[in-house]
Amino acid sequence: MFRRQLxxxxxxxxxxxxxxxRVRQSPFHSATFISPRPATSPYLSSRLGRRWQSTESENNSGEQPAASTQETKPVDAKEDPVKQxxxxYKKEVVDLKDKYLRAxxxxxxxxxxxxxxxxxxxQFxxxxxxxxLLDSVDNLDRALSSVPQSAPGESAGAGESNKDLVxxxxxxxxxxxxxxxxxxxHGLERYDPLEGGGRKFDPNTDEATFFTKVEGKEDGEIFFTQSKGYKLNGRILRAAKVGVVKNS
Known part of the structure; x- marks a missing residue:
């Protein structure tokens, strides 16, 4: 009985x-345990790959303008000082040219x-x-005006005594x-308002010393010259002193 149990x-x-x-000799004994993953179809995996690539390209395309703007900003920053x-300098040139022309x-x-x-x-x-000098010239003119128009010898009687006077x-x-x-x-000229038959009174060249009635003459007409006038290079040096007709 005991032998049977043994x-x-x-x-x-x-x-x-x-x-x-037998278990140790089995080829499945050394395999490592892999956590089960959800099975995906090849079509779904390809779509996911394409979607990932498209989003990556979009991200890359969206990043490129930013990079370009970042690259252009330093260029603009460098060009602005040059333009300024x-x-x-252009304003300075215009300003200097204006000052030169004014000078x-x-x-x-x-x-x-x-x-x-x-x-x-x-001239003056x-x-x-x-x-x-005008006073001396006037006195000389008055002295000659006091002599009669006829010959001195005839008025005083012809003779050797009047020869010196003549x-x-x-x-x-x-x-x-x-x-x-x-x-x-030297530009100094004398004028007489009565020369040439007389004329009207001109306040620019004449000085009226008195007014009086004169028959046969119009108002404002010069009828007497008290002293002649003088011009220096066309400018009135001294106005002629005259008498003017005033009948009214």
Whole structure:
């Protein structure tokens, strides 16, 4: 009885050992355990791949403009100072040109003004001297005007006694003529409003000393010259003093 039990146990042990050895010799014994994954179809995997590639390309295409703008910004930043400097120089050139033209115009105006002043100074340098000389010329003219128009010898009686007087009057006339010609060379001229038959009163050239009624003459007409007038290079040095008709 006891032997039978031992025999059974030994058989059981041998069978278990044989089973273990078979399991070790099996090709599936060394395989590692892989966690089960959900099975995906090839069509779904290809769509997922394409979608991933398309989103990546979109991301890349979206990033390129940003990169380009980032690249152009430094270029613009470099060009702006150059343009600003160029505009600054252009404004300076325009400003300097304007100042140059103004300076040239001022210089030419100064030349013209200086030339006119020099010419005026040359023409009217004798103004004060001529003004002081007018009284002497007037006295000489009055002295000759007091002599009768007829020959001095005839009025006083012909004779050797009046010869000196005739020579004196002739000498005074020659002196006056030479003096007036000399003054005329320097621009000083004498005028008489009654020369040429008379004329109307002109306040620009005449000075009315008195008014009176005169028959046969119109109002404002000059009928008497008290003192002759003088011009220096066309400018009135002294107005003629005259008497004017006023009948009304």
């Amino acid at each position: 025999l059974r146990q030994s058989r059981t042990i041998s069978e278990s050992v044989t089973a273990v050895s 400097e160029l505009e600054k 040239v115009a001022d210089y030419r105006n100064l030349q013209d003004r200086t030339k006119r002043e020099m010419e005026s100074a040359r 340098a004798l103004q004060r001297f001529a003004t002081d 020579n004196l009057i002739s000498g005074l006339k020659m002196t006056e003529e030479i003096l007036m010609n000399t003054l005329k060379k």
